Amino acid sequence: MEKGRLEAFSDGVIAVIITIMVLELHVPEGKQLSDLLPLYPKFICYVLSFINVGLYWNNHHHMFQAVKHVNGRILWANLHVLFWMSLIPITTDWMGESHFAQTPVIFYGIVLFMCGVAYSFLVRALVARHGKDSLLAKAIGNDKKGNLSVIIYAVGIAFGCVNAWISLALYFIVAAMWFIPDTRFEHVLGEKKP
Known part of the structure; x- marks a missing residue:
C-alpha cells in the first residue's frame, strides 16, 4: 500500500489535536497585563503539549521520508500512536486547570x-x-533517544x-532532548543521493 493516505490522515489528526488544545486557552477577564497571570498554568501546559505534539509530527514526517510502503500492521500501529496523542489535550487541560x-x-x-511506547x-x-x-532501519539504528524518552517518562x-x-521537569527534559533536530533520516537519505 502507498503511504500517502496514512501521512495525510496523521497530519489531519495532529492538526485537530493542536486546534483542540489552543481552543482551551480562553481570553482573560479584564484589560490589564496582570489579568494574564491566572492563565499561566494553562499556558505552560499548552506550550509543553504543543512542543510534544509538534515533535511527534516532525519525527513522524522525517521517518516517513524513508518509508516506501505500508501494510495493515503499520496502519494499526499508526492509529495506536494517534489514539494516545488524541488524549494529550484532555490531560493538558486537566493539568492546567488543577494548577499541576x-x-x-x-x-x-x-x-x-x-x-512513546506506541511510537x-x-x-x-x-x-x-x-x-x-x-x-x-539504518536511520533508526538502536533508537537510544526514543528508548531513553520512554524510560524518563516512566521515572x-x-x-x-x-x-x-x-515529574514536570522530567517531561520538559524529554521535550528538550527532542527539540534538538534529529538528523538521522536526513543523514541516511542524504547519503543515498548522488
Missing part, C-alpha cells in the same frame, strides 16, 4: 509514556516491513507520586 496537581500530572505522564511499536512495524538492511510518572514538579 499530582494526579493530573501523573496522568499526563502516562499519556506521554504511552505515546516505538510503529517504528518496529515499519522496520519489519522494510527489512533490517533498509535505509529506514517522571513514579516521581509524580512524590512531587509533581519533578
Whole structure:
C-alpha cells in the first residue's frame, strides 16, 4: 500500500489535536497585563503539549521520508500512536486547570509514556516491513533517544507520586532532548543521493 493516505490522515489528526488544545486557552477577564497571570498554568501546559505534539509530527514526517510502503500492521500501529496523542489535550487541560496537581500530572505522564511506547511499536512495524538492511532501519539504528524518552517518562510518572514538579521537569527534559533536530533520516537519505 502507498503511504500517502496514512501521512495525510496523521497530519489531519495532529492538526485537530493542536486546534483542540489552543481552543482551551480562553481570553482573560479584564484589560490589564496582570489579568494574564491566572492563565499561566494553562499556558505552560499548552506550550509543553504543543512542543510534544509538534515533535511527534516532525519525527513522524522525517521517518516517513524513508518509508516506501505500508501494510495493515503499520496502519494499526499508526492509529495506536494517534489514539494516545488524541488524549494529550484532555490531560493538558486537566493539568492546567488543577494548577499541576499530582494526579493530573501523573496522568499526563502516562499519556506521554504511552505515546512513546506506541511510537516505538510503529517504528518496529515499519522496520519489519522494510527489512533490517533498509535505509529506514539504518536511520533508526538502536533508537537510544526514543528508548531513553520512554524510560524518563516512566521515572517522571513514579516521581509524580512524590512531587509533581519533578515529574514536570522530567517531561520538559524529554521535550528538550527532542527539540534538538534529529538528523538521522536526513543523514541516511542524504547519503543515498548522488
